Amino acid sequence: MSKRFNRVAQGPFSLDIIDVVTPAAGAEFSHTLEEGYTYFLHSVTFYLQASVVANNRLVILETYLADRLLFTKPHVYTQVANELLLYNFVAGGTDVDLSAALQLLTFRLPSTPFIPGGTRVLSNTALLDVGDQFSGIYLYVQKWPILED
Amino acid sequence: MTHNNPADWALFDDVSVDITLSGAYPIRTFTPPVNRDAELVHFHCIFSPCATVADRYLLLSLNIFSTYQFIALTTVPMPATNSWRVFFAQGLEQASIGSLFYQCGPIATRLRIPPNATIFIHVLNYQVGDLVQDVAARWNLQIKTNM
Numbered sequence: 001m002s003k004r005f006n007r008v009a010q011g012p013f014s015l016d017i018i019d020v021v022t023p024a025a026g027a028e029f030s031h032t033l034e035e036g037y038t039y040f041l042h043s044v045t046f047y048l049q050a051s052v053v054a055n056n057r058l059v060i061l062e063t064y065l066a067d068r069l070l071f072t073k074p075h076v077y078t079q080v081a082n083e084l085l086l087y088n089f090v091a092g093g094t095d096v097d098l099s100a101a102l103q104l105l106t107f108r109l110p111s112t113p114f115i116p117g118g119t120r121v122l123s124n125t126a127l128l129d130v131g132d133q134f135s136g137i138y139l140y141v142q143k144w145p146i147l148e149d
Numbered sequence: 150m151t152h153n154n155p156a157d158w159a160l161f162d163d164v165s166v167d168i169t170l171s172g173a174y175p176i177r178t179f180t181p182p183v184n185r186d187a188e189l190v191h192f193h194c195i196f197s198p199c200a201t202v203a204d205r206y207l208l209l210s211l212n213i214f215s216t217y218q219f220i221a222l223t224t225v226p227m228p229a230t231n232s233w234r235v236f237f238a239q240g241l242e243q244a245s246i247g248s249l250f251y252q253c254g255p256i257a258t259r260l261r262i263p264p265n266a267t268i269f270i271h272v273l274n275y276q277v278g279d280l281v282q283d284v285a286a287r288w289n290l291q292i293k294t295n296m
Contacts, residue, residue, distance in 0.1 A: 015261055017214040042260055043218045088219045092258030094243045096224050101206060102273055106219055111240065111258045138216050142261050 013144045020046075020121075020137035026130035029137050030122035033115070037143040041113040044089040044121065045138050051131025054081045058126040061089055061107070065119045075126075077105050086136075117146070179268055179286065187262050188289040191238035192221065194270070199278030202229045206273040207281075209237065209256070213266040220257040220268075227252075 020031040029046065033039055041063075050057060058075040076095050079085055086104045092111040098104045121139060125132075198205055204226030211218045221237040225245040236253040243254040262268070268286075272279060 015263055017216055040259065042257065045216065045218060090218065090220060090257045091260070092239060092255055093220070094255050096222055098206065098222070101204065104219065106222065140213065140218055
C-alpha cells in the first residue's frame, strides 16, 4: 500500500539561508535541497567575477527535479570581461539592470516558487570562462516538513 | 496551522532628519512593528533630491542572517529638485511617470520577515540635502509558527 503525503505548505516552518558551496573557478554552482520538505524559494543571490577574457557571459538560473526542469530564469544581461556583478533573483521581483550604478542585477522569479525537496538549484552560464568565479551564493528559503496523513 | 491576521498598518516617522550615512549610501532601517513575523505588503515614501544633479535610485533590501536580499527598487533615475512619490507593492508592475514624478514597482511576494530582521532604505548616489520623507509600510502580521 502506497503512502500518501501531505505536501501542503502550511503549519510549522523554518526560514533558512542556505550557504551554497563555492565552486572552483570556471565551474557552475549547484545545490540540491534537502529531501523531506516543501520549499518556497524566496531569493537567490550570488556574485560572478568575470575574468579578463572577453566573453559575453549569459547567466541562467535553473531548477531541476531529477531531469525535469521546474522553472528557469534566462539572462537579461551580458556580463563582459573583468566585471564583478551581484545577481539577485527574487520571488515576484522585477528585472532591473543597475550594473553601471551599483554592479547589481535583479531578476524576477515566479511569484510563488514552491518546489519540493530534492530539487537542484543551479547556474548554467553560456561562455563561462575558466577564470570566472562564482561566490557568495545564498538561497533564502522557507520550508515545511512533509507530513504523513 | 498558520493563521494570518488582518493586515495591520504601521506608519513610520518622517526620517528626513534621521537619515544616516553608511559607506557610500545613506541608509535608514526599519523592522516589523511587533515581535512577530511579517510580510511587507506595501511601502511608500516621498524622495526629494536636492538641487545637485545626480542619478539617484531608491532601494529596499532585507538584511537577514547576515546576508542582503534586494526586495524592491526604483529603475528611473531621480536627478534633482523635484519630489518623487515612490510606491512598492506585491504583484505591482514596475512603472514610472516622469511628468508626475511617480515610480512604483513590485515587492518580493510572500516574503517572510522574522522579527529580528531589518529592512534597509538605500539611496544610491545620495547627495547631502536629499530627503526621504513620509515613509509608510503596511505589514501583514503573522502568528509565529517557526519550528
